[in-house]
Amino acid sequence: MRQHTILLVGVVAGTVLLASACSDTSQPTSPSDQPASTGPISSLQQPDDPVALARQVPGFGGFFYDAQGAPTIYLKAVAGRATAERALQPFFSVRGMSPSALRVRKADFDWASLERWQGQASTEVLATRGAVFVDADEASNRVRIGVERGTSAAEVNAAIARLGIPSSAVIVQETEPVTQLATLQDQIRPVPGGVQINFPGFLCSIGFNATSNGQQSFITASHCTNTQGGTEGTPYWQPLQSVAPTQIATEVDDPTYFRRRNGCPKGRRCRFSDASRAAYVNNTASTLGAIAQTTGPNNNSLTISGSFSVTAEGNPVVGQTANKVGRTTGWTRGGITATCVNVNVSGSNVTQLCQTVVSAGVAGGDSGSPVFLQPNTSSNNVTLLGILWGGSGSSTFIFSPISNVESELGALTTF
Amino acid sequence: MWRPALGAFALGGALLGGVVECQTTPARERQADSMRVELVVPPKVPVGQPVSITLRIRNTNDRPITLYLQGRPVAFDLVVEQSDGEVVWRRLEGATVSAILGVRTLEPGEVLELKESWKQKTRAGRRVGAGDYNVSGSVLTDREPIRAKPVPLRIG
Numbered sequence: 001m002r003q004h005t006i007l008l009v010g011v012v013a014g015t016v017l018l019a020s021a022c023s024d025t026s027q028p029t030s031p032s033d034q035p036a037s038t039g040p041i042s043s044l045q046q047p048d049d050p051v052a053l054a055r056q057v058p059g060f061g062g063f064f065y066d067a068q069g070a071p072t073i074y075l076k077a078v079a080g081r082a083t084a085e086r087a088l089q090p091f092f093s094v095r096g097m098s099p100s101a102l103r104v105r106k107a108d109f110d111w112a113s114l115e116r117w118q119g120q121a122s123t124e125v126l127a128t129r130g131a132v133f134v135d136a137d138e139a140s141n142r143v144r145i146g147v148e149r150g151t152s153a154a155e156v157n158a159a160i161a162r163l164g165i166p167s168s169a170v171i172v173q174e175t176e177p178v179t180q181l182a183t184l185q186d187q188i189r190p191v192p193g194g195v196q197i198n199f200p201g202f203l204c205s206i207g208f209n210a211t212s213n214g215q216q217s218f219i220t221a222s223h224c225t226n227t228q229g230g231t232e233g234t235p236y237w238q239p240l241q242s243v244a245p246t247q248i249a250t251e252v253d254d255p256t257y258f259r260r261r262n263g264c265p266k267g268r269r270c271r272f273s274d275a276s277r278a279a280y281v282n283n284t285a286s287t288l289g290a291i292a293q294t295t296g297p298n299n300n301s302l303t304i305s306g307s308f309s310v311t312a313e314g315n316p317v318v319g320q321t322a323n324k325v326g327r328t329t330g331w332t333r334g335g336i337t338a339t340c341v342n343v344n345v346s347g348s349n350v351t352q353l354c355q356t357v358v359s360a361g362v363a364g365g366d367s368g369s370p371v372f373l374q375p376n377t378s379s380n381n382v383t384l385l386g387i388l389w390g391g392s393g394s395s396t397f398i399f400s401p402i403s404n405v406e407s408e409l410g411a412l413t414t415f
Numbered sequence: 416m417w418r419p420a421l422g423a424f425a426l427g428g429a430l431l432g433g434v435v436e437c438q439t440t441p442a443r444e445r446q447a448d449s450m451r452v453e454l455v456v457p458p459k460v461p462v463g464q465p466v467s468i469t470l471r472i473r474n475t476n477d478r479p480i481t482l483y484l485q486g487r488p489v490a491f492d493l494v495v496e497q498s499d500g501e502v503v504w505r506r507l508e509g510a511t512v513s514a515i516l517g518v519r520t521l522e523p524g525e526v527l528e529l530k531e532s533w534k535q536k537t538r539a540g541r542r543v544g545a546g547d548y549n550v551s552g553s554v555l556t557d558r559e560p561i562r563a564k565p566v567p568l569r570i571g
Contacts, residue, residue: 202487203516203557223487223513274513328516328557346510347488364485364557365516392511 048094051111051138057084061107061114062138071097074107074141107141109169117143117165124159131156132175146175183302184292184327187244190285191218192307193370194292194325196239197248199224204368205326206238207275207387208310209286210412215252215279216286219405219412220368221389222254222276228350229257229271236278239327249278255408257350268344268351273400273408274389289415291370293380294331297323298361302330306380310415313402314373314383316356323374324358324388324397326366333374334360334395343398345390355398356386362397371399384414449476450521452563454552459569462545466533466570468493470552470563474521482519482527485555486512489519491529492555495568498547506531508538516557529554535570545571 050063050071059076066072071091073084085092085099092099118136121143125131130151137144143165145156153172160170182188184205185196193208197220204224210217225234234251237244254276257269264270280286291308295301308325316322316336323333338357345352358371369388375381386399406412455469470491474480484490493506521527535543548568553560 198518201518203483203518221513221515223515228487326514328514343511346490346507346512347486348513362514364483364490364514364555367514367516369514388514390511390513392509397514398511 048091050088050091053087053091054084055111056087059107060084060111061109061141062111062136063088064138066103066139070103071101072103072105074105074111074138076107076110078104078106105141109141109166111136114141114143114169117163117169120163121145121160121165121170124163125156128155128159132178137171140171142169142171144171144173146173148177149174182304184294184304184325184330185239185302186304187239188292188304190287190290191238191248191280192287192290192292193218194327196327196365197224197368198237198240199234200226203240203327203365205328205366205388206370207368208291208370208384208414209288210277210414211288212253212277212410212412216288217252217277217279217412218249218286219275219277219387219409221387222271222274223389224368225251225254225276228254228274229269230254231276234278238284246282246284248282248284249280251276252279253277253409263342263353265342265351268349270351270353271408272353272404273387274352275387275400275405275409277409277412288413291325291372291382294325297331297333300330302327308372308374308380308382310372310384311381312383313414314385315403316385316399316401320373322356322358322360322371322385322399323382324360324362324366324369324371324399326362326369326388328363328365329361332361332397334358337396339401341398343390352389352398352400354401354404356401357392358397358399359395360397361395362388362391363394366391366397371397449474449478449480450561451475452554452561454550454563454566456550456566456568458567459571460535462570463535463542466535466568468531468533468550468552470529470531470554472521472527472554472561474523474525477523479520479522482521482561483557484517484519485514485557487515487517489517489527489529490555491531491552492560493531493533493550493552495533495543496549496551496565498549503537503543503548504533505538512555543570 054060054063061074063073081104114136118134122134130148132146135144156172188195193206197204197206207219210219222228226232231254235247236249238248257271289310292304293306293308295303295305316339318336320336322336325331337359340354343352343355367389371385371388372382384402386401388397388399390398451473453471460466490512495504496502549565550568551565552563
């Protein structure tokens with residue numbers, strides 16, 4: 001899934017704000033084996049809020065679901081399990097769970113201390129350049145501090161030492177900066193499908209990420225290369241060279257167009273897909289299977305609000321509803337009206353063979369967009385259908401089916 | 416079967432004259448005052464002779480401007496109407512255009528010209544008769560098209 005701005009905005013900011021709001025930084029330090037302070041926020045907690053309940057437990061150091069989904073508690077004294085189970089009884093009752101499902105981990109620090117340190121660190125650390133967030137992290141029993149990549153941790157560590165916070169209680173990690181809202185035309189890392197790319201003189205959209213013979217890559221339109229057909233090492237930036245000057249990828253596969261065979265009309269150059277592959281360079285992070293999701297279909301929004309996950313590939317069928325995400329018109333969707341159509345491209349001698357037509361919005365810059373089915377609109381799991389390359393008017397787009405793409409570019413791992 | 420919508424690239428409503436929009440960002444909106452968009456068409460052409468049509472965009476500002484233009488080559492539409500408003504020919508009718516966006520910078524005073532030769536035939540291939548016509552034009556962008564003011568054309 002796309003883990004850049006969205007998650008950081010949603011989770012980190014939410015966590016930081018909530019944690020800050022929930023902290024009682026005016027409380028004196030609790031002796032580690034004493035009941036932790038409930039703090040002033042307790043009246044705002046739900047009766048089955050596990051953290052509020054667990055605050056009563058001596059040596060409580062955090063509550064979270066572990067990687068297996070099991071409720072897990074940090075306790076300074078593991079022997080306090082029975083006390084923890086009793087305290088958390090309302091939480092388990094509401095969920096129909098047995099307290100025996102609780103997992104216990106040895107805490108190094110009590111929760112009240114972590115919250116207090118979080119408050120102290122926030123005051124100093126968030127004032128330094130490159131600081132992104134300060135969190136009392138339930139899952140690590142530490143104060144977690146995020147700093148932008150390239151930021152020296154020395155200033156942060158100096159602030160921690162100045163405040164008297166044990167260095168062993170703090171994790172400093174590099175992270176992406178938190179921006180308010182990202183759009184399909186912004187810099188997004190790890191790179192998902194559907195966002196803007198730039199090559200010399202032009203703008204297009206990334207289709208989808210793929211691995212080919214172990215090479216991390218993305219697929220876009222063949223005409224989104226320096227020369228349509230033929231591999232000439234087109235460089236790509238995301239979103240623009242002027243915005244993010246480090247090249248993200250290089251074109252590595254764009255088969256030449258053929259003539260006089262496979263049904264190619266006389267005087268025309270043909271292929272079965274308008275698709276090319278570019279390999280990521282410069283350690284550019286990308287997420288296999290991720291496609292940027294905007295706030296809704298056919299609403300003109302370019303604001304990224306989440307992520308689609310490719311879980312399958314499929315063949316288009318007339319009557320299905322196809323979706324696409326592209327840098328100009330965002331997320332649009334509509335019915336598939338024709339399949340395996342041979343299409344002449346305006347202003348060229350190119351004919352694309354066996355293409356699919358969709359009645360949905362498109363505009364310049366959407367070339368390369370991923371086209372997919374969303375079998376269940378309440379789920380973000382999608383079935384990849386192909387690569388958008390053209391339009392007839394503003395409400396009909398044409399795409400190359402994924403089967404054609406893979407027959408010309410070779411087998412791709414797309415999720 | 417696939418039947419592209421007719422008039423897919425139609426110039427909706429009344430066409431605006433002279434310099435018109437080219438937007439996305441406020442900076443691009445300000446460009447409306449920086450461009451002169453015009454159609455160059457001979458006022459009179461003999462029946463049966465090709466009509467040379469040029470859509471011209473000139474940077475009238477003292478600074479470079481950047482245009483975002485769809486297609487490769489740049490996609491532009493031309494529409495020829497009879498004096499009663501009936502469309503007799505549309506350059507992009509039913510056409511499939513690549514959805515790429517070209518970034519084109521015009522230096523101060525620089526002109527971008529897009530040319531077409533109309534053979535005085537309808538899309539169906541029927542020759543049009545003598546009479547008065549209007550020609551309008553637009554260039555596709557990532558937003559609203561850049562439109563030129565219609566100009567008259569007499570055939571005969």
